[in-house]
Amino acid sequence: MNKYRKHNEDNKLHPKSNNDIFNPIYPKEYYQREQILIYFQKHPLTVISGEDLLVISGTENYARRVRELRVKFGWSIFSEQTIKEMSQQGDLPLEVHKMKPEDYILVSTFQDRIAPYRWNVAKDIRKSKGSSQNKLLEFLKHNIGEPVTGEELRYIYNNKSIWAKRVKELKTKYGWPIITSTENPELPVGTYLLESLHQSPKPAAK
Template structure:
């Protein structure tokens, strides 16, 4: 069981790390001349301080019983169901650099209906919204399909086609296709499939689709 002293010590450490970062910026702000190398050195020092700050912030969350980064994110999103929250807010809650991956895991592995600019044209790329306070079985099903196709391997275009067929007439977004193909360079394979006669639509043909999403019409 945590002690109050341990909790307050972790909070103080998070504050101290932030103050060190501010100190670096204050120092260079007072310099007569700001040179390129000086600014890069300050940027590096601030980066280290902010990493330490995140570490202590995450430690506070653990001491409060908020669990790991994924649990902290889900708790926060459930407290703001239907509200748009920003990536920087979620980064602060998670306390880790790879917070976006944890958000994606909640969506694709556990079926939580979390949308971002990748899934919705109404949101900016750095905005997120939890649509409902319970998991969506259809999203979880799509992830199981994606995981199975990814696991079986094969050519990139074959994996894309298999996935689009499996979820048709639903659309696949960039994150889905990145995961299925194990690469972010699959766009040319979409073009090849279209050239072979497959009726694959994007937001260019259907404005209701989010940018970067594709739907196969069978």
């Protein structure tokens, strides 16, 4: 039998599916992230427990997958620590109760595609010399007129719990025109924005 004829007949007996023709193989981390993201998108502005994410993703590294969604892909997923610290300063227009340290909230269904760039800038500023509060201001200046997230500012401050208080001081004590989503509802939830480089005079000491 002609070898080409035999080849064609074999193909008729075993037709190739689309998966046979194009079957990209993704790492398991990809599927873990996708499952987590789909669940968050179904439940925005809702507390999602670490236990749920463990089951949904099938990995104990769910916290890393969440960070990847936040840092690499621009999803505004906030941790319990950031939620609590922003709420204490009145910087978050959400009423959240009884969150555990391993809980998260997707505060916006908008994917911020510029966020990965900001995270790279935040990384460089965090490594630079100077006080942590000045680093916060430097990051806000770098993004003047554009909202930045509480998660980004917390990261710059080495994830210390007083970061939100230091941002508040930049406004109330040092006169920098910083607004939050509680003051301007048009801003994305959980963000801060430096309106201009005009610093108001310091209030007179009493």
